Amino acid sequence: MSDTDTTGLRARLIDVGVELVTAEGAQALTLREIARRAGVSHGAPRRYFPTHVELLSAIARRGFADLQDRAAKTVADAGTGPRVRLTALAEVYLGFALSQPGMYELMFRHDLLESNRLGLRETSLPMFATLVDLVGRVRPEADARILAGALWANLHGIAQLWGWGSLKLATGADDHTPLLIAALDAHLGPEER
Amino acid sequence: MSDTDTTGLRARLIDVGVELVTAEGAQALTLREIARRAGVSHGAPRRYFPTHVELLSAIARRGFADLQDRAAKTVADAGTGPRVRLTALAEVYLGFALSQPGMYELMFRHDLLESNRLGLRETSLPMFATLVDLVGRVRPEADARILAGALWANLHGIAQLWGWGSLKLATGADDHTPLLIAALDAHLGPEER
DNA sequence: AGTCGGGAGTAGACAGTGTCTACGGGATGA
DNA sequence: TCATCCCGTAGACACTGTCTACTCCCGACT
Numbered sequence: 428m429s430d431t432d433t434t435g436l437r438a439r440l441i442d443v444g445v446e447l448v449t450a451e452g453a454q455a456l457t458l459r460e461i462a463r464r465a466g467v468s469h470g471a472p473r474r475y476f477p478t479h480v481e482l483l484s485a486i487a488r489r490g491f492a493d494l495q496d497r498a499a500k501t502v503a504d505a506g507t508g509p510r511v512r513l514t515a516l517a518e519v520y521l522g523f524a525l526s527q528p529g530m531y532e533l534m535f536r537h538d539l540l541e542s543n544r545l546g547l548r549e550t551s552l553p554m555f556a557t558l559v560d561l562v563g564r565v566r567p568e569a570d571a572r573i574l575a576g577a578l579w580a581n582l583h584g585i586a587q588l589w590g591w592g593s594l595k596l597a598t599g600a601d602d603h604t605p606l607l608i609a610a611l612d613a614h615l616g617p618e619e620r
Numbered sequence: 621m622s623d624t625d626t627t628g629l630r631a632r633l634i635d636v637g638v639e640l641v642t643a644e645g646a647q648a649l650t651l652r653e654i655a656r657r658a659g660v661s662h663g664a665p666r667r668y669f670p671t672h673v674e675l676l677s678a679i680a681r682r683g684f685a686d687l688q689d690r691a692a693k694t695v696a697d698a699g700t701g702p703r704v705r706l707t708a709l710a711e712v713y714l715g716f717a718l719s720q721p722g723m724y725e726l727m728f729r730h731d732l733l734e735s736n737r738l739g740l741r742e743t744s745l746p747m748f749a750t751l752v753d754l755v756g757r758v759r760p761e762a763d764a765r766i767l768a769g770a771l772w773a774n775l776h777g778i779a780q781l782w783g784w785g786s787l788k789l790a791t792g793a794d795d796h797t798p799l800l801i802a803a804l805d806a807h808l809g810p811e812e813r
Numbered sequence: 814a815g816t817c818g819g820g821a822g823t824a825g826a827c828a829g830t831g832t833c834t835a836c837g838g839g840a841t842g843a
Numbered sequence: 844t845c846a847t848c849c850c851g852t853a854g855a856c857a858c859t860g861t862c863t864a865c866t867c868c869c870g871a872c873t
Contacts, residue, residue, distance in 0.1 A: 540784040548786050555790045569705040575801040576791040584777030591733040593741050597748045598769040609770040661852050
């Protein structure tokens with residue numbers, strides 16, 4: 428049984444977790460609270476998720492899939508130039524992180540990623556691949572993977588530091604767009620906006 | 621009584637916390653475990669830190685002070701040019717984050733920063749000020765605060781994503797230096813390395 | 814048709830956590 | 844000498860994640 432099952436308790440637990448993390452944040456994702464909201468006893472999840480972090484990982488995987496879908500849709504809908512696509516992709520990424528802070532925090536919780544026992548790192552690879560592709564077409568002379576990595580890190584850093592107010596305090600900006608523009612200009616060059 | 625007191629229980633709890641987070645990571649910073657290692661009962665910390673996160677914030681403040689000291693020392697010792705100073709500063713920042721992952725994670729735990737009830741955001745301001753100064757001298761035509769913010773976010777993102785392996789997996793790089801160079805070149809221009 | 818087996822969820826125990834409150838005890842000052 | 848107050852203790856409480864024993868029910872096999 429995989430995550431795509433929509434009938435059983437396994438999928439219901441993930442659904443409840445997604446709602447819960449969206450509504451109340453990552454710290455609300457207690458094993459017992461998820462079970463409570465799913466209408467089962469606190470021992471029931473154990474049959475499908477041997478441990479708490481496995482359930483959390485399954486919920487985070489939903490977040491990665493969601494982000495991935497939005498990114499793919501955005502890249503397809505945006506204009507044809509790689510630069511405008513990259514801009515749209517970056518905006519979607521930041522928008523996701525800032526509009527769903529709980530899910531974003533869960534997705535990048537280090538204790539879910541550090542050992543990678545659950546293979547959560549690989550969930551970022553598809554989006555990174557499109558990032559590498561677009562970056563390579565904007566700046567063909569550079570090492571696309573390194574450049575894409577630096578850009579991804581920049582987006583991630585902006586998302587985090589802006590999300591909890593540090594960047595707003597430090598830069599005095601009102602919203603995150605100047606930072607986003609600065610990052611894109613820095614890594615891709617300022618031309619043709 | 622402030623954090624600079626080195627005699628009483630308050631300072632001892634912070635010391636123990638720093639050792640503990642360095643040795644065993646951020647998840648080991650249990651209130652009761654800190655009290656145990658300090659040789660007091662689990663209720664004792666409450667007299668100095670009304671809540672657990674206040675103790676954690678005090679420990680994180682030590683981390684910020686430590687990073688701040690290293691940064692200041694590095695900037696002073698490095699060459700005279702702002703570009704080389706920025707390179708040295710960035711290396712120190714990344715080195716700190718990667719050599720002390722537990723402390724770095726604690727410092728940027730969102731639940732310590734989000735409400736800023738404990739004023740933890742402001743601890744980053746001194747280092748950010750020197751960053752703004754150096755960036756402004758390298759690229760006087762740009763908005764130094766925005767540019768410095770974007771660069772800080774880039775360093776932070778590299779530190780996090782590299783720290784838990786995502787960037788290593790995605791870029792295939794062996795260490796973080798190419799990413800660091802890419803970030804510095806992007807934000808400051810590639811000249812005079 | 815009857816029985817057996819095993820998947821699925823329940824319920825309770827256990828150690829551990831953060832917080833709260835009542836209590837001691839010892840030094841200091843009147 | 845005695846009262847005060849600071850500092851730390853000890854236990855309770857609700858909550859957490861994990862483990863284990865138990866029940867129930869449905870489906871398959873004889």
